[in-house]
Amino acid sequence: MALPWLSRSLSGLxxxxxxxxxxxxxxxxxxAAAIQKMTRVRVVDNSSLGNTPYHRPPRVIHVYTKNGxxxxxxxxxxxxxxxxxxxxxVGHKMPGDRMAPRFDSNNVVLxxxxxxxxxxxxxVPVPTHLRKLEGDYSKVLAIANSFV
Amino acid sequence: xxxxxxxxxxxxxxxxxLGLLKTGAVHSSLTTLPTACCGGxxxxxxxxxxxxxxxxxxFLSTSPCLRAAGNDSESPKFVPPSKPVIVDKTQTVASxxxxxxxxxxxxxxxxxPLKFSIERKDMIRRRKVLNIPEFYVGSILAVIMADPNxxxxxxxxxxxxxxxxxxxxxxxxxxxxxxxNQGVEICYELYSPRIQKIEVLKLEKRLDDNLMYLRDxxxxxxxxxxxxxxxxxxxxxxxxxxxxxxxxxxKPWSKRWxxxxxxxxxxxxxxxxxxxxxxxxxxxxxxWLEYDMLKEYDTSxxxxxxxxxxxxxxxx
Numbered sequence: 001m002a003l004p005w006l007s008r009s010l011s012g013l014x015x016x017x018x019x020x021x022x023x024x025x026x027x028x029x030x031x032a033a034a035i036q037k038m039t040r041v042r043v044v045d046n047s048s049l050g051n052t053p054y055h056r057p058p059r060v061i062h063v064y065t066k067n068g069x070x071x072x073x074x075x076x077x078x079x080x081x082x083x084x085x086x087x088x089x090v091g092h093k094m095p096g097d098r099m100a101p102r103f104d105s106n107n108v109v110l111x112x113x114x115x116x117x118x119x120x121x122x123x124v125p126v127p128t129h130l131r132k133l134e135g136d137y138s139k140v141l142a143i144a145n146s147f148v
Numbered sequence: 149x150x151x152x153x154x155x156x157x158x159x160x161x162x163x164x165x166l167g168l169l170k171t172g173a174v175h176s177s178l179t180t181l182p183t184a185c186c187g188g189x190x191x192x193x194x195x196x197x198x199x200x201x202x203x204x205x206x207f208l209s210t211s212p213c214l215r216a217a218g219n220d221s222e223s224p225k226f227v228p229p230s231k232p233v234i235v236d237k238t239q240t241v242a243s244x245x246x247x248x249x250x251x252x253x254x255x256x257x258x259x260x261p262l263k264f265s266i267e268r269k270d271m272i273r274r275r276k277v278l279n280i281p282e283f284y285v286g287s288i289l290a291v292i293m294a295d296p297n298x299x300x301x302x303x304x305x306x307x308x309x310x311x312x313x314x315x316x317x318x319x320x321x322x323x324x325x326x327x328x329n330q331g332v333e334i335c336y337e338l339y340s341p342r343i344q345k346i347e348v349l350k351l352e353k354r355l356d357d358n359l360m361y362l363r364d365x366x367x368x369x370x371x372x373x374x375x376x377x378x379x380x381x382x383x384x385x386x387x388x389x390x391x392x393x394x395x396x397x398x399k400p401w402s403k404r405w406x407x408x409x410x411x412x413x414x415x416x417x418x419x420x421x422x423x424x425x426x427x428x429x430x431x432x433x434x435x436w437l438e439y440d441m442l443k444e445y446d447t448s449x450x451x452x453x454x455x456x457x458x459x460x461x462x463x464x
Contacts, residue, residue, distance in 0.1 A: 044330075091330075095335065098320060098335050098336065098337050098340070099293060099334065099335070099336060099337070099340065099342060100334070101332045101333065101334045102332070102333045102334070102335070103330060103331065103332055103333075104330065104331030104332070104333075104363065105330070105331075107330070123328050124328055124329075124330045125327045125328060125330060125332060128295050128297040128298045128303060129297050130297075131297035131298075132297060145328075146327065146328065147298060147299075147303075148303075148305065148327065148332050148334070
């Protein structure tokens with residue numbers, strides 16, 4: 001099957017092809033935690049910045065909450081392709097409330113400073129309780145295809 | 149029977165079959181025959197009437213019922229239209245199997261059993277309103293939940309049940325599905341008032357009680373079609389056990405499923421692990437656990453008692 005060093009760096013995460021080129025030989029554990037600094041995230045919209053392959057996966061470098069923990073609907077600052085970009089969390093691996101969906105990957109949508117999304121479509125299902133943020137992120141909800 | 153009948157013998161034969169054996173009163177039977185042979189008068193269009201070939205002048209009649217219509221040697225050809233058999237699939241037909249939902253069985257604790265019996269009353273009250281069908285880990289369910297944020301106020305999710313946890317009113321079950329290449333799991337509370345409907349699309353069991361390893365398995369094993377039609381299952385008999393052995397993604401997994409504490413039967417370890425690794429995993433085996441008497445919890449009598457209680461309450 002896959003070569004051992006490749007499988008180790010994959011660590012069972014569902015990442016885009018950008019991270020498949022990563023050949024670091026470090027041990028990673030698939031932790032089911034919320035999003036904080038240095039988490040690798042998956043960009044789920046169809047923006048060029050999120051989908052072009054790069055030798056490093058996009059990482060969170062700051063979470064805009066009182067504690068450093070990011071849940072669904074929080075804004076974060078990502079480091080993608082050597083640049084800083086704001087993003088909105090649309091799903092994480094950490095189990096949350098009952099009846100709320102839990103995703104198999106930490107999903108994030110790239111955003112401008114005023115809250116407008118960078119991409120034009122989100123194929124991945126998005127939790128319905130994001131609709132509460134109708135005022136700020138209504139444009140992000142408008143480009144979402146399916147809700148869970 | 150041969151068609152060549154003499155009219156008299158044929159007529160008596162027909163009268164015999166119709167139970168109109170009256171000696172002599174042939175002409176009276178003529179008039180009574182139409183109503184006896186047809187379900188109602190006038191006969192419904194399209195139905196074949198038990199007409200006889202009246203070869204004798206005496207039995208000639210202008211009524212269409214008595215006209216010849218092909219072979220009528222056998223029993224009256226009038227077959228009433230078959231009534232449609234209405235099978236009400238929404239009823240809990242599964243109650244024919246003696247099944248007690250696992251959240252009814254109280255854990256072995258030092259809590260007063262009164263607490264559990266009051267909780268059971270509340271659970272039964274909720275079950276009278278919402279039909280919670282019988283299902284197991286590995287069955288495919290569709291849940292319709294009330295959601296103020298969703299369009300149309302309700303939200304339907306279809307998935308395979310990977311875990312049933314909790315006891316009493318806090319009992320939960322986790323459904324997993326893969327939508328647009330994204331794995332989604334939702335943990336539902338069985339007795340939550342937000343749940344509007346639970347339907348079992350496919351009732352089956354698996355080799356394990358906990359299918360959390362599906363997170364590390366290939367995505368084809370967790371994908372369920374959201375527009376799947378319900379597979380009919382019989383209310384009696386044993387539940388089918390799906391003895392599928394799942395192929396896994398390359399290691400590392402979220403948990404070391406090969407270790408004996410998980411006791412997983414449903415994974416094809418031979419494809420992902422070498423026999424040496426399997427033996428190495430057996431180092432974490434705790435063979436003394438099955439002989440530990442303090443961990444014994446025999447629930448058979450308790451289950452019978454609770455089943456009786458629940459069935460009594462539900463039938464009230």
